[in-house]
Amino acid sequence: MKRHTRFGFGHRKFPGGLSRGVRLLIGLGVVGALVGGTPVPAAAVPPPPPNPSDSEIAQAQAQVRAGVGQVSDLIEQVAAADQQLAQLDNEVAIKREAVNKALVDLQNARAAAEVAAGVAAASEQALRDAGTQIELAQKDFDEYARASYTRGTNASTISAYLGAEGPSDVLDRAMVLKLVADSQKSMLDGLQRARTEQANRDSEARKAKQLADEAADRAAALKSAAEQAIAVAQSALQDQEVAKEQIEAARASAQARLDSARSNVVGLQGQREAYIAWDEQRREEEARQAAAEAAAGEAAARVAADEAARQRAADLAAQQPSHTAIDDDAGGYTTGDTKSTPKSRTWGNTRPTGSAAIETVIDRGLSQLGVQYAWGGGDENGPTKGIRDGGVADSYGDFNKVGFDCSGLMIYAFAGIGISLPHYSGYQYTAGKQVPSKDMRRGDMIFWGPNASRHVALYLGDGQMLEAPQSGSRVKISPVRWDGMTPYAVRMVS
Structure with a gap:
């Protein structure tokens, strides 16, 4: 009687009469497909990001600290320059007022010199007028003297006496003649005294004019010195402004370097954090891969065990004289989906604290x-x-x-x-x-x-x-x- 054996493997039916060797090869092929023929797929892991060393991060942080110190020093220098500028501004203002004072003093001195010159000129004119009057009086006196000499010393007296009507009239006429002579002499003396006094006043006026001229010269010299001083102060102020601009430029450059150093630190720290996150993802993927491979090994072992059981059943069936149907409802095999979604992480700028x-x-x-x-x-x-x-x-x-x-x-x-x-x-x-x-x-x-x-x-x-x-x-x-x-x-x- 023809023996017929039916094996159930998944949903495929193998016809009876297959040799034992063929059935064994089929089972080994299934195991090979699960274990070696088709590898368990692994989740894609991106290449590792840069991982800066601790020394690189420490060096970058040291550059930041140095930059902060440099910027702070330059800020203090700018503040000191501002104070120096304020002081120089004050000095320029003071010297500017000194120039104004010198201008006022010069104007006053020149005005005083002009007044003194006017007084001196008037005094000289008065002296000349006095001299003219003295010359006229001297001329009259000289004419009187010449007339007395020409007519004789007592001519006028005798004439006066001859025309007199009596002794008292003669006495009166003699007194009149004496008074006239005395008056002329007194007037001449008074004019001489006036000229002397005018000469003294003229000397004082000329001295006052000389002093006024000297004061004007000194005021002009002080004005020139004040103008020179303000020029020096303004030059110093301009030099200080240039120095301040240079310090501010250095501060801006140092600030830019500080900002760059800080960005570098942030970048390195970000790279370190990104590398740590990548390494965590890599470890998770390796763990999932190992779990998947272990599951595949367990599945292969189950297939081998099932095949061995089938083989034993086939051997028993071959020993039976009658038809025996053996069904194996082992069904399919799954390795299970051990893949899990990687932890997501959001990167970006956060508010510093x-x-x-x-x-x-x-x-x-x-x-x-x-x-x-x-x-x-x-x-x-x-x-x-x-x-x-x-x-x-x-x-x-x-x-x-x-x-x-x-x-x-x-x-x-x-x-x-x-x-x-x-x-x-x-x-x-x-x-x-x-x-x-x-x-x-x-x-x-x-x-x-x-x-x-x-x-x-x-x-x-x-x-x-x-x-x-x-x-x-x-x-x-x-x-x-x-x-x-x-x-x-x-x-x-x-």
Whole structure:
């Protein structure tokens, strides 16, 4: 009787009569396909990103620290240059006023010299007039003397006596003649005295003119010296301005290097974090691959065990005299889907916190040192044109200036870390965590006036603060003023 054996493998039926060797080859082929013929697919892992060493990161951080120190030194140099410029401005103003004084003194001296010259000229004219009068009187006296001599010494007396009507008349005529002679002599003497006095006055007038001329010469010399002094002061001021510009250029260059160094640190740290994330993903994929391979091995072992069972069943069936149907409902084999979705991670810029955020705020504020004050000026992008206040700020022309007021400077500084502040110190006072002013620390805002309505500044530590003080001034570093400070400071960054 023909023996017929039916094997069930999955959903395929193998006809009876296949030899034992053929059936074994089929089973081994299935195992080979599961284990070696078709590998378990592995999830794609991207190539590893750069992984900077600890020394590279430490070196970059050291460059940042060095850059901060250099920028701080240059900021102090700029502040010192500003102070020197202010001092030189004062010196120029003083010397300018000295020139004005010298001009006034010169004008007064020249006016005095002109008056003295006029007096001297008038005195000389009076002296000449006196001389003329003396000459005329002398001429009259000389004519009288000549007439007396020509007619004889007593001619006039005898004539007077001969015409007299009596002794008393003779006496009267003699007295008249004596009086005439005495009057002429007295007048001549008086004219001589007047000429002498006029000569003295003329000498004094000429001396006064000489002194006035000397005073005018001295005033002219002082004016020349004052003009030379202001020229020297202005030259020094210009040299200081050039030096300040050079320092500011060096500060800008150092700030650029500092920004680059900070970006480098952030980039290296980002690379390190990206590498760590990649390594985590690689480990997860390797673990999944190992699990998949282990599952494939277990499946192969089950196939081999099933094949061995089938073989034993086939051997038993071959020993039976009658038809035996053996069904194997082992069914299919699956390795199971061991793949899992890798953990996703979002990368990008986040708001800095801690000391990094504080330094960003301070560096951003310090970058505006020297910018002029403009009431109502400043926003998150930088200095802006001021506005009218109808009073003090208008008198300084703030509405035509581009700069910061105190709260505008705070807006710009904190915008560097994504914090938006209102343009009013009173509102900024309640924008963050209030801490006692005695406990304030670097990066806190400090306030003055009732409800912080008067002024706000940024505390730098060591008793120093950054502020935009008032109209007519500029953004600068100042010692902390405790008088009138509010009881609380405001901390925007923890």
